Amino acid sequence: MITALTLTDFRSYASATLRVGAGPVVLHGPNGAGKTNLLEALSLFTPGRGLRGATAVEMGRREPGEAGGRAWAVALTLDGGDGDEIKLGTGVQSAGAARRIVRIDGETAPPGRLLDYLRPVWATPEQDRLFSDARAERLKFFDRLVFAADPAHAATVSAYEKALRERLRLLTDGAEGREADPLWLDALELRLAESGARAAMARASALEALQAGIDARGDRPFPQADLGLSGEAEGLAVSGADEAAIAAVIREGMVRSRGRDAAAGRSLYGPHRSDLTALHREKNRPAAEGSSGEQKALVLNLILAQIVRLKSEGGASPVLLLDEAPAHLDANRRAALFDEIVALNLQAFMTGTEAALFEDLQGRARFVRVEGGALLAEA
Numbered sequence: 416m417i418t419a420l421t422l423t424d425f426r427s428y429a430s431a432t433l434r435v436g437a438g439p440v441v442l443h444g445p446n447g448a449g450k451t452n453l454l455e456a457l458s459l460f461t462p463g464r465g466l467r468g469a470t471a472v473e474m475g476r477r478e479p480g481e482a483g484g485r486a487w488a489v490a491l492t493l494d495g496g497d498g499d500e501i502k503l504g505t506g507v508q509s510a511g512a513a514r515r516i517v518r519i520d521g522e523t524a525p526p527g528r529l530l531d532y533l534r535p536v537w538a539t540p541e542q543d544r545l546f547s548d549a550r551a552e553r554l555k556f557f558d559r560l561v562f563a564a565d566p567a568h569a570a571t572v573s574a575y576e577k578a579l580r581e582r583l584r585l586l587t588d589g590a591e592g593r594e595a596d597p598l599w600l601d602a603l604e605l606r607l608a609e610s611g612a613r614a615a616m617a618r619a620s621a622l623e624a625l626q627a628g629i630d631a632r633g634d635r636p637f638p639q640a641d642l643g644l645s646g647e648a649e650g651l652a653v654s655g656a657d658e659a660a661i662a663a664v665i666r667e668g669m670v671r672s673r674g675r676d677a678a679a680g681r682s683l684y685g686p687h688r689s690d691l692t693a694l695h696r697e698k699n700r701p702a703a704e705g706s707s708g709e710q711k712a713l714v715l716n717l718i719l720a721q722i723v724r725l726k727s728e729g730g731a732s733p734v735l736l737l738d739e740a741p742a743h744l745d746a747n748r749r750a751a752l753f754d755e756i757v758a759l760n761l762q763a764f765m766t767g768t769e770a771a772l773f774e775d776l777q778g779r780a781r782f783v784r785v786e787g788g789a790l791l792a793e794a
């Protein structure tokens with residue numbers, strides 16, 4: 416359980432500490448007060464770029480007129496039970512450093528280790544058009560759902576992406592007349608086939624678990640989605656093919672696509688081009704055609720199914736980060752969301768401009784007013 420969040424030169428905060436206990440936290444305050452910045456800080460306690468998809472450089476505090484961000488740090492104190500206190504930290508040591516480092520109890524650790532302590536899951540206003548927006552964002556969203564339950568998936572995807580970049584560099588060098596080393600190309604494609612097949616298997620099994628979670632939530636006032644994965648490798652994984660067979664298909668596809676990729680300067684084939692598809696079940700229409708309110712409700716239902724799944728599978732606690740979610744929900748769904756968060760005994764951090772949107776949570780949540788970089792606990 417998180418007991419404190421401390422920010423140093425992070426975004427609009429010079430220095431601030433948010434102390435919390437079990438249960439939901441409501442962060443309310445005017446536009447630009449720094450509410451989302453707090454959620455972003457919490458979202459950094461999992462591998463990746465956090466809920467804004469921002470770079471480490473953007474996160475450093477900048478005073479007006481300062482060109483670059485400062486060195487910054489975000490720290491979390493966790494109560495590990497039995498009086499155990501765990502300190503997680505992330506940040507950059509010098510202004511302009513591109514890579515944030517992660518520390519666990521003072522020791523530098525690979526970001527994937529964070530998943531042993533905490534599993535943040537978030538919904539932001541950007542996801543209001545998740546199903547109609549760019550495919551790459553949707554796949555990233557889905558991959559985060561996958562690796563929260565299967566930490567190895569984060570490393571698999573990043574190994575795949577690294578090999579993909581190297582292969583493209585080789586191919587485009589080749590297109591410019593320099594000879595691509597065929598042995599190196601083969602080795603990279605083998606790596607791509609292996610990691611791609613592993614990623615596809617992990618995605619297919621997460622899809623199955625999430626769909627089961629969604630189906631089990633039929634009695635909730637949220638719309639249901641029928642999920643699917645497009646992509647040759649995922650299609651094979653869903654239909655039960657084994658990892659070696661999928662790897663062989665990916666490898667062949669990579670070899671076939673060499674010329675096209677070199678000419679286009681992009682990698683046109685492979686599981687990085689797969690997509691999460693969703694059908695709005697009651698309407699029997701693609702989720703992409705839905706209004707932003709409908710898409711948001713589908714995403715929230717998916718996220719709640721994910722949280723229930725993570726809780727039931729054991730492991731580190733899920734933490735829910737909801738940026739301006741209540742504003743998009745009608746009163747009925749809002750009340751159901753709050754009741755569910757309380758019933759699940761979740762640590763949830765929710766933002767909104769008005770405390771009144773969270774009235775149903777009075778007495779059941781900690782309310783914190785955020786104003787100009789200051790945090791004022793109320794109850």
Ligand SMILES: Nc1ncnc2c1ncn2[C@@H]1O[C@H](COP(=O)(O)OP(=O)(O)OP(=O)(O)O)[C@@H](O)[C@H]1O
Pocket residue numbers: 425426427428444445446447448449450451452453473474475476477478484766767768
């Ligand atoms: N690197 C930075 N250095 C200093 N200030 C920053 C930095 N990045 C963002 N900010 C400031 O943080 C503020 C935005 O904070 P945030 O997005 O958390 O607001 P919010 O309370 O969520 O607002 P809204 O209700 O509009 O969503 C802006 O005033 C912005 O200028």
